Structures are given as C-alpha cells and as structure tokens.
Amino acid sequence: MTIGMQLHWLFILAIPIACVAWTVTHEEVFREPRDYCTRQSLSRKTLLGRKFFYLFTCEYCFSHYITILALIFTGYRLLLDDWRGYLIAGFSLVWIANVYMSLFGLVRLDMKKERTAIRKLEDE
Template sequence: MELPIYYLFVLAIPVACIAWTVTKEEIFKEARLFCVDRSKNCQRLIKRKFFYVFTCEYCFSHYVTILILLITRYTLIYPDWRGYIISFFSIVWIANIYMSLYNIIRIDLKKEKIRVAKEESELHADEEK
C-alpha cells in the first residue's frame, strides 16, 4: 500500500519537533552541555562525532528520521529500499525547513519583545520627567 505524498510533510513534523527539542530547548540543556563538552574534548574522533550529533539539529534529524522510517515504513516513489532512501532525505529536508522557519519566527518574536520592552522603558522614563 502506497501512502500519499502529504505523509512526507506530516512525518517531517515529529522529526523537526524531536530534533529541535533535544538540540535547542532548555529541558535538555544539561545533557546538551555535556555533549558539547564531550564533542570537543574526547580523545577519539568517533566519540567526538557521536556526542556532536546531539548538539546539531540537522545532524540529529537524520537519526530521528531513521527511527520514524523504521516505525512507519514510509517510502516515496519506489516500494523498496530506493523508496526508503528517497523518503529519508526528503523527510530530513522538509524537517529542516520546518526548523528554519521556526527559528526565524522565534527570532522575530524575540526582536519584538525587545522593541516593546525598550518602548515601555522609554515611556516610563518620560512619565518620570
């Protein structure tokens, strides 16, 4: 049974969510800081690269995608191993577009908060005069 193409966009959502949360959000901060340290200070290259994966949302999204594909068995275009390869790279690409858009939105929200805080402080300063 071949699944519709829009499943690609749906499956990329949990990939993006998991990859972003693990590599960027506060809840995993301590683990991420440990991984950053190990990615810089381990003696062996393979260990440094292993820990680096948990600090990079792009890198981590590849491993999350593998897990999602194992769970869903989603393929694109071909129903065999070729379909898994195409769906793998497609999901990673879409998930990273989602994360980039999310990052842009977050930056805009932070800029707006800073602008509002500045305006409020200016208003309070004018009121005090």
C-alpha cells in the same frame, strides 16, 4: 499508496521529526545533556567519540537519526516500494524537517526582536 498520499505523509511526518530534533538541540529542557554532549564533542580523544557526541548538538545531524526511527516505526517509503523508497523518503524527510526548523528559527527570532522592542518602549 498514491503519489498525493505519499506527499501528504512527507509533509506531515516531517513535523514531529523537526519538533523532536529542535527540542533536543535547542530547548532549555535538554540544556544539561546538550551541554554535556558539547563538552564531550570537544574533549574526546577519538574522532568517533567527538562525532558521536556532536550528533546530539546539531539539529541537522540529529534529524537524520530521528528520521531513521520514524521510517522504522511507520514503514514510510517515497516513490518506490523497495529499499530505494526508504532512502528517498529518508533524505526527503530530513530536508523538509530542516526547512521547518529554519522557518521556526526565523519566527522565533522575529518574536524575540518584537519582545525586545516592546520592553524598550515600556522602559521609556
């Protein structure tokens, strides 16, 4: 696969990774399981138990696990055709996916500010 095609895959494959990570860690549809995981991450007696449940509440942490699944299902490698290519691809996908989530978070914040301003104008 050419470097151009590898980069194309990098930026496209990061989109569903970001989507799944954001949805599980932020959206209302997963609120109850996320609240449970938050409680468990604070109350478990063992460090391993607390960290396990924390993974489901942090988009950065959770994106690593979604990336591993994406690499298993796609076989995507970046730059090298051996295990090092998987490692490079994994960290690159996590980074790009988190850039996407940060941008999405900023867009949502701006939209919320605009809605608040519109409601305030409508109320006056």
